[in-house]
Amino acid sequence: MDNSPTTPVDLEKVKNILDSLPISATTRDILAGLDCHIPDPERTAYNIRENSRCAGRHSTPEIQIVPKTDGKSGVDVYVAAGTVDQSVYIPACISQSGVDEDVYNDFHIGAGAKVKIIAGCGIHTHSNEKSRHSGIHNFYLEAGARVIYVEKHLGGGVGRHNVQIDPITHCELAEGSYLEMDTVQIGGVDDSRRLTTGTVGPGASLVVKESLLTEFEQRTTTDFNITLAGAGSSVELASRSVAKDDSYQEYTSVITGDNACKGHSACDAILVGRGKVDATPTLRANHPDAQLIHEAAIGKIAGDQIIKLQTLGLTEAEAEQKIIDGFLRTL
Amino acid sequence: MLKLNDISYDIPDREGILKDVNMEIGTGEMVVVTGPNGGGKTSLIRAIAGVIQPSSGEIWLDDTDLTELGITERANAGVAYSFQNPVRFKGFRVRDLIRIAAKRRMKEQEICNVLSRVGLCARSYIDREVDGSLSGGELKRIEIATVLMRKVKLYLFDEPEAGIDLWSFGHLVEIFSELRKDSGATIVIISHQERIINLADRLAVLADGRLTHFGTRDEILPHLHIRPFSFSCQTDGAE
Ligand SMILES: Nc1ncnc2c1ncn2[C@@H]1O[C@H](COP(=O)(O)OP(=O)(O)O)[C@@H](O)[C@H]1O
Numbered sequence A: 001m002d003n004s005p006t007t008p009v010d011l012e013k014v015k016n017i018l019d020s021l022p023i024s025a026t027t028r029d030i031l032a033g034l035d036c037h038i039p040d041p042e043r044t045a046y047n048i049r050e051n052s053r054c055a056g057r058h059s060t061p062e063i064q065i066v067p068k069t070d071g072k073s074g075v076d077v078y079v080a081a082g083t084v085d086q087s088v089y090i091p092a093c094i095s096q097s098g099v100d101e102d103v104y105n106d107f108h109i110g111a112g113a114k115v116k117i118i119a120g121c122g123i124h125t126h127s128n129e130k131s132r133h134s135g136i137h138n139f140y141l142e143a144g145a146r147v148i149y150v151e152k153h154l155g156g157g158v159g160r161h162n163v164q165i166d167p168i169t170h171c172e173l174a175e176g177s178y179l180e181m182d183t184v185q186i187g188g189v190d191d192s193r194r195l196t197t198g199t200v201g202p203g204a205s206l207v208v209k210e211s212l213l214t215e216f217e218q219r220t221t222t223d224f225n226i227t228l229a230g231a232g233s234s235v236e237l238a239s240r241s242v243a244k245d246d247s248y249q250e251y252t253s254v255i256t257g258d259n260a261c262k263g264h265s266a267c268d269a270i271l272v273g274r275g276k277v278d279a280t281p282t283l284r285a286n287h288p289d290a291q292l293i294h295e296a297a298i299g300k301i302a303g304d305q306i307i308k309l310q311t312l313g314l315t316e317a318e319a320e321q322k323i324i325d326g327f328l329r330t331l
Numbered sequence B: 001m002l003k004l005n006d007i008s009y010d011i012p013d014r015e016g017i018l019k020d021v022n023m024e025i026g027t028g029e030m031v032v033v034t035g036p037n038g039g040g041k042t043s044l045i046r047a048i049a050g051v052i053q054p055s056s057g058e059i060w061l062d063d064t065d066l067t068e069l070g071i072t073e074r075a076n077a078g079v080a081y082s083f084q085n086p087v088r089f090k091g092f093r094v095r096d097l098i099r100i101a102a103k104r105r106m107k108e109q110e111i112c113n114v115l116s117r118v119g120l121c122a123r124s125y126i127d128r129e130v131d132g133s134l135s136g137g138e139l140k141r142i143e144i145a146t147v148l149m150r151k152v153k154l155y156l157f158d159e160p161e162a163g164i165d166l167w168s169f170g171h172l173v174e175i176f177s178e179l180r181k182d183s184g185a186t187i188v189i190i191s192h193q194e195r196i197i198n199l200a201d202r203l204a205v206l207a208d209g210r211l212t213h214f215g216t217r218d219e220i221l222p223h224l225h226i227r228p229f230s231f232s233c234q235t236d237g238a239e
């Protein structure tokens, strides 16, 4: 397998970083799958976990990654106020089965900082023994901070892998800050309980784009509980999910508007085969100027979409795959 | 050459959506199909593209018998079909759909060229989602672009003018005029527009599932009343 990075960056530098790390070939594969290419060490802080240990850690003068000292595993990431154009990579890779871990990562983003955080967990094991990873992430954004957070979850390997990934994410957005979370979990995860909670301060915005695919007998539940606390705060939740075969997904969202605010949640699901989806969006308006909207749409792939792609020469199966990839934003 | 032999189409509660339609359209020929709403025009084109299976009859494209082929196989045998009602795709950007139609990776400039052919200012459209955020006219032009960009033996267009504003309509007429001149392909267009009808080598009229007229403009037009904003088909004396 070719593990070379695909991003157009200084290839020599990237090669050196990945080569210098004492990680297995499987971990290299997982990192590639998680889009962790570590583009530029001068502008990138990283902490790479491999089978519950740290396989490499690097801080920049502006972004410090500090291991937890309270006995929990995980790190604190401190981004200095005003930091721009830097990124943080914190992938967790599991290539041995039998791992069962809770990892606590806290992100403290200083006022006005603008950073991208790439996280995710890849589990790639070769036996039937259960592996479980729970990433418990807290985001504290100070005034005016802007964060793009990208998180991928991958399961794979041979055997009837028994993979559980439970991400728990909490965020607190101070005045005028912005957090965009782009999370993707496409197959390979047998059991997943996702929980995202947050409080959005005055003029702050939270955007969550979630893409989920379950197949076989996989089960995923995703829960959002967001409070719009500040005047002019907003949240946009967009969950897209595909439930194939005999899989099951449950979507619950609660948006509470405690001030003049805007909240929108959209849960779109495609059913393939006997897949099942439950969607329960809830809105709570506690202020006369709270504007809250929810939409939920569940159904099969539209027949005319498949026909259109067939008239362009795709087979029915290819058409279905393209429609799903597009829908999950992985095209 | 496209050959339709005795095409009929019935569905359980409705017989005679198409009744014994026979047509032979030459390579490089452009035929405009017109007629009243519900006459069977869309059904005919969908039968040619393989979207519906006629109850009886045969469809040939040159030496290939299309009759038993599926939609994909017909597309790969050289049939391109532009829908009357374009399909929306959540999550597809315009560039994704164009790339799928091309069946290959395309440079941004190539995608822009395809879009400017249908009069869309490319850079601002390329990353738009092919969903409810595009207007009907924009979707229609993207739909036409996905068909024009394919090099095929047979082009089928179902009411390409629908949703296109008057200003852009002139451009559309030019597109068909060029396609007729340059492609060497067989072209079937369902249209009610006089300027598109005027491009046709021959004109066909479908009413109540039957091919009531098929001939040159001079032969057919005297039998049709075309007025601005209204169209009616004089069926008395036909057949
Ligand atoms: N699947 C269908 N079910 C019921 N009626 C249909 C179906 N498809 C077409 N029809 C009917 O067949 C007739 C012809 O339709 P169509 O081919 O769309 O006509 P046109 O394109 O000329 O307006 C119409 O009366 C239409 O309602």
Ligand SMILES: [Mg+2]
Pocket: B041, B042, B043, B084, B158
């Ligand atoms: Mg029609």
